[in-house]
Each structure stands twice: as structure tokens, then as C-alpha cells.
Amino acid sequence: MLVLSRRPNQVVHIHTSDGIIEVHLNDCNESQARLGFVAPASVKIMREEIDSPHVKGRHISMPKMPVSDQMKTITSLLRALFTRGSTDRQ
Numbered sequence: 770m771l772v773l774s775r776r777p778n779q780v781v782h783i784h785t786s787d788g789i790i791e792v793h794l795n796d797c798n799e800s801q802a803r804l805g806f807v808a809p810a811s812v813k814i815m816r817e818e819i820d821s822p823h824v825k826g827r828h829i830s831m832p833k834m835p836v837s838d839q840m841k842t843i844t845s846l847l848r849a850l851f852t853r854g855s856t857d858r859q
Contacts, residue, residue, distance in 0.1 A: 778795070
């Protein structure tokens with residue numbers, strides 16, 4: 770895993786075979802990060818909660834985590850992505 774430090778209004782570029790994806794850190798506080806994405810039309814960018822598996826067109830129920838726990842998880846992941854500056858890979 771690549772971990773980067775970013776401050777608000779800074780950008781990360783992800784190079785793909787379809788083109789460059791830009792991830793903008795628009796704003797960040799203790800409970801939320803606002804990200805902006807610029808990507809080629811062929812790149813699908815989905816929030817995890819709506820990008821769940823489907824079987825024969827029907828949604829599979831996934832175990833639900835309380836919103837407060839979801840925010841803590843998301844916040845800690847984004848904080849790790851945008852503040853630590855480590856380049857450890859797993």
C-alpha cells in the first residue's frame with residue numbers, strides 16, 4: 770500500500786491504461802474528507818456503499834455498520850492516505 774501526505778487543495782495522480790485519474794483533497798476535518806475525482810469517462814468511480822455485488826440483478830444484503838463507525842473507518846483510512854507520507858507497500 771502506498772500512503773501519501775496531502776493537504777487541502779493538493780492532488781494525487783493515478784496513471785492507468787485509460788488515462789490519468791486526479792484525486793483532489795478539497796477539504797478535511799476530524800470527521801470527514803471531501804475528495805474530488807477527475808478521470809476519463811471510461812473509468813468507473815463508485816462509493817463502496819453503492820458498489821456492492823449483485824446476483825441476477827438483485828442486490829445482496831451486506832452486514833451494515835453504524836454510520837458513526839463507518840465515518841471513523843473512512844476518516845482513519847483517509848487520514849492515513851493523506852497525512853502519514855509513508856511509502857510502505859504490503
